[in-house]
Amino acid sequence: MDRPESEPRYPNMYRYDEFDARxxxxxxxxxxxxxxxxLTGELTEDQFKPLRLMNGLYLQLHAYMLRIAVPYGTLASRxxxxxxxxxxxxxxxxxxxxxxxxLQFNWIKxxxxxxxxxxxxxxxxxxxxxxxxxxRNVTAxxxxxATPDEIEDPRPLCEIIRQWSSLHPEFVFxxxxxxxxxxxxxxxxxxxxxxxxxxxxxxNAQGRVGYKVIAGGGMGRTPYIAQVMSEFEERExxxxxxxxVLRVYNMESRRDNIHKQRIKILINAIGVEEMRQxxxxxxxxxxxxxxLQLPQEELDRITAYFAPPAFETLPDAIPSxxxxxxxxxxxxxxxxxxxxxxxATISLKEPGKVPGDASADQMDAIxxxxxxxxxxxxxxxxxxxxxxxxxxxxxxxxIYARLKAIALATAxxxxxxxxxxxPGLDYCDLANARSIPIAxxxxxxxxxxxxxxxxxxxxxxxxxxxxxxxxxxAGHIGILGVDKKGVEFYQxxxxxxxxxxASIGDIMGPGFSEHEIADAVERVVDQYLxxxxxxxxxxDTYRRVGMEPFKKAAYxxxxxxxxxx
Numbered sequence: 001m002d003r004p005e006s007e008p009r010y011p012n013m014y015r016y017d018e019f020d021a022r023x024x025x026x027x028x029x030x031x032x033x034x035x036x037x038x039l040t041g042e043l044t045e046d047q048f049k050p051l052r053l054m055n056g057l058y059l060q061l062h063a064y065m066l067r068i069a070v071p072y073g074t075l076a077s078r079x080x081x082x083x084x085x086x087x088x089x090x091x092x093x094x095x096x097x098x099x100x101x102x103l104q105f106n107w108i109k110x111x112x113x114x115x116x117x118x119x120x121x122x123x124x125x126x127x128x129x130x131x132x133x134x135x136r137n138v139t140a141x142x143x144x145x146a147t148p149d150e151i152e153d154p155r156p157l158c159e160i161i162r163q164w165s166s167l168h169p170e171f172v173f174x175x176x177x178x179x180x181x182x183x184x185x186x187x188x189x190x191x192x193x194x195x196x197x198x199x200x201x202x203x204n205a206q207g208r209v210g211y212k213v214i215a216g217g218g219m220g221r222t223p224y225i226a227q228v229m230s231e232f233e234e235r236e237x238x239x240x241x242x243x244x245v246l247r248v249y250n251m252e253s254r255r256d257n258i259h260k261q262r263i264k265i266l267i268n269a270i271g272v273e274e275m276r277q278x279x280x281x282x283x284x285x286x287x288x289x290x291x292l293q294l295p296q297e298e299l300d301r302i303t304a305y306f307a308p309p310a311f312e313t314l315p316d317a318i319p320s321x322x323x324x325x326x327x328x329x330x331x332x333x334x335x336x337x338x339x340x341x342x343x344a345t346i347s348l349k350e351p352g353k354v355p356g357d358a359s360a361d362q363m364d365a366i367x368x369x370x371x372x373x374x375x376x377x378x379x380x381x382x383x384x385x386x387x388x389x390x391x392x393x394x395x396x397x398x399i400y401a402r403l404k405a406i407a408l409a410t411a412x413x414x415x416x417x418x419x420x421x422x423p424g425l426d427y428c429d430l431a432n433a434r435s436i437p438i439a440x441x442x443x444x445x446x447x448x449x450x451x452x453x454x455x456x457x458x459x460x461x462x463x464x465x466x467x468x469x470x471x472x473x474a475g476h477i478g479i480l481g482v483d484k485k486g487v488e489f490y491q492x493x494x495x496x497x498x499x500x501x502a503s504i505g506d507i508m509g510p511g512f513s514e515h516e517i518a519d520a521v522e523r524v525v526d527q528y529l530x531x532x533x534x535x536x537x538x539x540d541t542y543r544r545v546g547m548e549p550f551k552k553a554a555y556x557x558x559x560x561x562x563x564x565x
Contacts, residue, residue: 014159014305016124024121032114056127061429064108067130072140072158073101073380077370082123084363097356101380133174135165139181141189142381146389148337150184156303158182175253175261191498193226211238216267219468223504224264227272240292244283309375314340318393327411346386347410351443355421356384365406415452417443424464431464433481433488458538474498476539478505490517495542520554527553
């Protein structure tokens with residue numbers, strides 16, 4: 001796609017070609033017509049619903065919500081500025097970053113949606129397949145292309161999967177939504193074992209790079225950890241193998257029960273060995289046609305879009321500063337593959353604020369920082385934070401000062417106040433309970449930074465209903481909002497993990513009221529501090545001692561447990 005010479009180039013991310021641009025523009029105009037027919041009454045809401053969902057538009061409690069795709073979590077500065085503009089012009093001045101690395105606007109008017117989609121298309125963005133029973137936004141490690149522990153940048157494969165799965169004729173109307181993630185490191189920063197299907201870039205015994213494929217993970221009513229489908233597939237076969245998994249799921253999944261339609265249910269029902277055999281049969285048939293073989297030249301073409309920036313030759317020398325700066329460095333910085341550079345996390349979890357929210361002014365300021373300090377690029381994480389992937393160490397004091405000026409210098413990444421939280425009953429018509437106010441209360445309760453560092457790594461994840469958009473099953477401490485005869489209660493789960501040591505949290509017992517839950521969480525944390533051995537995280541201590549001492553602490557008022565049982 002031709003661009004003015006004055007428009008900046010972004011060498012480290014995919015850019016639309018002529019087909020992409022035409023495809024997205026045509027979809028905008030198609031949906032403009034569909035919206036017009038809905039507004040005139042030609043389409044009923046039931047007729048319009050599947051059309052709007054395929055364009056990322058939900059009807060929630062108070063307004064329409066529009067979900068914007070951020071493939072593999074990568075944004076350019078001009079895209080961030082466009083999001084800020086949309087927040088001001090069409091919403092209430094803010095956006096919400098999600099656990100799928102997307103961005104949601106929660107106060108959208110239906111009549112304005114086509115104009116918003118046209119604005120997004122102008123900066124190579126869209127909302128296609130961010131909802132509906134299709135392959136959703138493909139996610140990746142937020143440190144991709146920057147971390148020294150990866151085999152290679154996983155984003156080229158993400159982009160290939162995105163192109164293959166977009167409006168795939170077989171998979172546009174699956175039994176249920178289907179989520180895919182890709183990583184290239186043994187350190188799992190993308191929660192791949194909780195996905196319907198995921199790919200890990202690996203090396204075999206001969207040192208050849210290929211792909212490990214897992215499938216069948218998922219949260220919700222029946223949580224499962226994904227299982228290995230194939231330990232190693234060759235580069236040219238990966239799309240054929242992924243298509244085989246999806247094809248078996250699409251043909252064999254149950255469509256008679258909404259609670260039993262995910263691939264995790266199918267694999268659990270027939271067994272992993274049987275699933276592997278069915279996939280292999282389908283895989284061999286697909287391979288015989290040769291139609292899905294990934295040519296090396298195509299992989300090279302896509303990979304070229306993600307060429308690393310022209311790094312300077314710099315010494316490793318992270319500057320020192322005052323106590324606040326040092327605390328921010330401790331929580332926010334990660335090692336970069338290039339000497340003299342760092343990866344910097346921007347927390348969107350200031351205690352008392354809505355987790356994952358960013359204002360239009362903050363987004364504009366971040367875009368300026370992206371251009372000045374991070375080659376025009378930022379990443380969105382599944383933990384609802386942002387990452388500047390390529391920053392010079394010498395610029396860190398200036399970056400911190402700029403973040404502090406816009407209230408985004410919170411030094412809590414990975415600590416107890418870095419809470420994942422879904423929108424809950426404040427927005428979502430599926431929710432049973434509010435989640436945002438509880439997350440805010442907990443963050444304020446533990447806001448003392450010295451106390452947070454003493455507690456150490458502890459991930460609280462909260463959902464307002466069983467659909468688990470807040471990943472409560474994978475929380476070291478998970479909180480699930482439930483409805484008991486019209487009253488909101490909150491159930492605790494302990495011992496979950498979304499990392500490479502993935503595990504499903506154990507349900508503690510009866511729920512706590514909105515006035516009791518923060519005290520219960522605090523008693524659990526205090527019990528951990530009493531029980532831990534030197535160097536143990538909360539998760540380590542829980543796995544060593546089990547539920548009972550934490551349950552006893554949480555329900556120290558035995559009358560409470562009896563009342564809610």
